[in-house]
Amino acid sequence: MSTLLEVRHVSRSFHTTTAVDDISFAVQPGELLGLIGPNGAGKSTLFNLIAGVLPPSAGQILFDGKPVTGWKSHDIARIGIARTFQIPKPYRQLSVVENVMLSAFLREKSLAGARKLAETTLADVGLADYSGAPANSLTVGLLKRLEVARALAMRPKLVLFDEIMAGLTPTEVGVMTGFVAGLPARGITVIWVEHVLYAIMKTATRMVVINRGKLIAEGAPAVMARDPAVVKAYLGEEMVLA
Amino acid sequence: MSIAIPASISSRRIPVLPKRGQISWFEIVLLVISLGLVVSGIAPSLQDVILLSFLFAGLGLAWNIAGGYAGLISFGHSAFFGVGAYTSTILLLRYDISPWIGIWVGALIAAVFGSILALICARLRGPFFILSTLAFAEVVRIGALNWSSLTGGPEGLSIPPMASLAGMVFASKATYAALMLGYLVFVYGITKGLEASRFGYYLFAIRDNDDAASAAGVNPLLGRTAAMALSAALTGVGGSLFAQYFLYLDPTYVISPELSFQFALLPAVGGLGTAIGPVLGSFLITPLSELLRSHLGNAAAGLHLVIYSFGLIVVMLYFPAGLAGALNKLTRWKPFS
Known part of the structure; x- marks a missing residue:
């Protein structure tokens, strides 16, 4: 299969700081790629470059072989790239289902069709009971799930998840991890x-580690956990995977 | 108070109180009362107040499309009102084109002005956006004042007071009241249609969160521009109708911050981002300000403004979601249900 997303020598500077520095990697269809790195490594900037929030200062991004830089x-x-926001950004004055409908409009032009797709997606992430609730009444954990539902209702080819586990209880993390692990089988890369490292280490098919804007390691999760550069930059100590 | 019932929802039960995208009994009753006021010719002395309430309800609704639905709080809408009023009047006086046509030309030109405003202010938010809209209207006003060959400058323009259907000048105030009610119903129908459309949802999304809307494939600049253009066009129609009723125009009155504030105030009092809000706002505020002005205007100049402002403060303090919000609270302590 052909490469779904290719990031070629992408850099982004803010004034004198280089947040993303000459990063290259590729994602194949059906992968579940973990992207990790310490705080301030440039993960969110990299996401924003792929999602089109910021243009890169240099480099190229290709999706489905097409340049989208x-x-x-x-x-x-x-074109089929959905993303979630690290800090949830709900439409506060709308209900939960209406929040998801706005994403569903990308695939379903009618209100009724979009509502149906939104309801299905809400059931998928376990938010069916909150469908009619105002979005501003949700707790952080539920808002994170709403972010996931909004991204998936777009029926994307590629989804970018930005810390969807932060603020969740261990039980919720378990449920969410299982859910995310099932996405590639449904055709969503x-x-x-x-x-939350234990979640991503267990689930990812491959990991990319960045630090100070640079890609420092790439490979299978178990290998990454023992890579000296990764351990030094990020983990601090060797991780023992169950 | 609308005629546009979207097909997909008309089959459901009709709710008692106003609901987004649906027609309620409350709105039907309000329309029947309004029609009754026009047809029966009750209280001829109040006919001015009644028809102005209709006109301003329509104008408040038009403002609400930008301010309430798309989150574009504008204090410059009198520019569009003026553009509409001047366009139809100039077409009538210079080229003898009937206002029935001129109104739509005015709406189109007002829409162009609205798009220009939205594009100029594309990157501005909050107070910066609001101040720019104020400045925009000032530019239009000063332009109208100085372009005397077209607008008559400070002397303004007068429409000959000869009653004719083609000229949209009527002898009876009841006819004007019907015309204004027609305008109100027209804008209300568009608002209700908007609430039940994909485009309406796009506007809600852009208002509530730009970034999220964009991530869902909605182009925020396009949405804002379209909302402002639609709002401006409908405001322009109101301007033309006002000119046909008042039969006189000058830049200082039709393009003024006072008028712009009035357009914004009615939805704010009635309930921002609701269809019924601007209507309730106008039905309360327009008679109040007209009556206060006529009763207190001579005795104590300016006192009507004091009473008026005090009333506004009370509404804002106790009904922050406007009259529509207060109406919705009724459902909570409904004895039945």
Whole structure:
């Protein structure tokens, strides 16, 4: 199969700081790629470059073999890349189902069709009971699930998850991890930034580790946990995987 | 108070109180009362107040499309009102084109002005956006004042007071009241249609969170521009109707911050981002300000503004979601249900 996403020598500077420095990697369809790195490593900037929130200062991004460098985020969304926000950004004055409908409109033009797709997606992430609730009444954990539902209702080819586990209880993390692990089988490729390491280590098919804007290691999760550069930069000590 | 019932929801039960995208009994009753007021010709002395309440309800609704639905709080809408009023009047006086046509030309030109405003202010948010809209209207006003060959400058323009259907000038105030009610119902129908459409949802999304809307494939700039253009066009229609009723225009009155504030105030009092809000706001505020002005205007100049402002403060303090919000609270202590 052909490469789904290719990031070629991408850099992004803010004034004198280089947040993303000459990063290259590729994602194949059906992968569940974990993207990790310490705070301030440039993970979120990299996400924003792929999602079209920021244009890169240098380098190229290709999706489905097509250059999409510098595209606006609404155009990126339309070609099949969905993303979640690290700090949830709900439409506060709308209900939960209406929040998801707005993503569903990308696939279902009618209100009724979009509502149906939104309801299905809500049931998928376990938010069916909150469908009619106002979005501003949800707790952080539920808002994170709403972010996931909104991304998936777009029926994307590639989804970018930005710390969807932060603020969840251990039980919720378990449920969510299982859910994310099942996405590639449904034809959705995943790039996942996460601080809850045990979740991502167990689930990811491959990991990319960045530090200070540079890609420092790439490989299978178990290998990454023992890679000296990774351990030094990020983990501090060797991780023992169950 | 609308005629546009979207097909997908008309089959359901009709709710008692106003609901987004649905027609309620409350709105039907309000429309019947309004029609009754026009047809029966009750209280001829109040006919001015009644028809102005209709007109301003329509104008409040038009403002609400930008301010309430798309989150574009504008204090410059009198520019669109003026553009509409001047366009139809100039077309009538210079080229003898009937206002029935001129109104739509005015709406189109107002829409162009609205798009320009939205594009100029594309990157501005909050107070910066609001101040820019104020400045925009000032530019239009000063332009109208100085372009005397077209607008008549400070002397303004007068429409000959000869009653004719083609000229949209009527002898009876009841006819004007019907015209204004027609305008109100028209804008209300568009608002209700918007609430039940994908485009309406796009506006809600852009208002509530730009970034999230963009991540869902919605182009925020396009949405804002379209909302402002639609709002401006409908405001322009109101401007033309006002000109046909008042039969006189000058830049200082039709393009003024006072008028812009009035457009914004009615939805704010009635309930931002609701269809019924601007209507309730206008039905309360317009008669109040007209009556206060006529009763207190001579005795104590300016006192009507004091009473008026005090009333506003009370509404804002106790009903932050406006009259529509207060109406929705009724459902909580409904004895039945």
